[in-house]
Amino acid sequence: MRSERVVLEVIATTVADAMAAARGGADRLELITATGEGGLTPSIGMIEAVVAAVSIPVNVIVRPHSRSFVYDADDFAVMLRDVRAVKSAGANAVVIGMLTASREVDRDGLLRVVDAADGMPVTFHRAFDEARDLHEALDVLLEFDAVTNVLTSGGKGSVLDAVDEVRSLVARAARSHCTVLAGAGLTVDRVHEFVRATGVRAVHFGAGVRCAAHASVSEEKVRVVRGLLSG
Template sequence: MSSNQEKNPAIKIEVCLESVQSILEAEKGGADRVEFCSDLFEGGLTPTLGAFRTARKYTKIPMNVMIRPRGGDFCYSDLEFETMLEDVRLFKSEGANAIVFGILTSDGEIDMERSRLLIENARPLPVTFHRAFDMTRDGFVSLEKLIELGVDRVLTSGLEPTVPEGADMLCELVKRAGDRIIIMPGCGISERNFAKMKKIIGAKEYHVFLPSEIPSAMQYHPEHIYMGGVLRQSEFTLSQTNFARVGYVKGLL
């Protein structure tokens, strides 16, 4: 541990990732915990139970699990909400360290009733309200609602596309939150701007995505065939958390 880290033991780094190997890399790099998702192209969906079990078998790092049944908005149907409740119960029973979710009404407000049900089913685990927060009408009103619900932390980019763009709002959210809830800036934080964002915002936890590209094991490349949709990425390059990048950010504490 560097001398800088020793001076700031309260500051925590959470790494957003979508594979078991990435969890191993985050742990190796010194992350404090991970947010385990699937499909980060969609902003993060619920991971498979099999992947979670495998990760739990090979790692000891705390794993917060994303509960999000689909991409797109955060206004869910009854069946989607029922799925979320079931996933909360499943991952809680399997040893998740915290539950991550976000759910809104059609008019851009925190869905208090459904959020309360998810929290009740998650307890005694901590809960994080994710960047659905950034899609609400009024960040300060939404903050007070999450505090009323007893949410432990909110992941937010300050109601802007990225943390650097939302830095002013994040400063105010941290100030208003005080010790009532943890404000965790996330989206657009990297090695290049982490020290600056930490100094400006003054939060105690930060959410980062620090991947690298690695080649797949495939030697035969049929380039004319794609498994995805219109926005195509190579089938033969994989995204994986880079332990060295995680370690570098930890060194900036």
């Protein structure tokens, strides 16, 4: 592994989650609600409370529903309002993603989000994994300076089954402004090996650092992962 620090992002759904992740050594949070639906936009009250409770960056998902990543005009109207509200609530970045019906990155939609974010960084979430061609989708995202991270499992249900694809994406994004953020299915016992095999410089943990699938974040598990990444 190279010497620079590997970023550890942890999903939080409550203030308690956020505080446990921060104490355990997480570098950044992704704040969501409705984990059973893959993550939806949390309330403004929750965003404000989490931002006030921790000193690490809080990235907030903006996703109005879980039906698909293809959005209509009404969906976009809601999403753009949410992006502005998330910024006003003090979030570090917005986590969002949108595709066309032909499973390509929705350039026009993303451009509107970037405009609404008004300088706030954007993470493109795992809508990316449903794109028709992941390398083509990454090339589109690299055209947007505001997109600083792309969360991906390499197109697989678990990122642990996509080592070659993730390594390829990392190479494609090398020396760019955008970081490949590997997530979905990472476990404490496999993360060190995975980072060495792929060269990723940022990892995203959800259930892997919880006491059970839908339980609270475990401060101790976060601390163990932080130690493995730092070792």
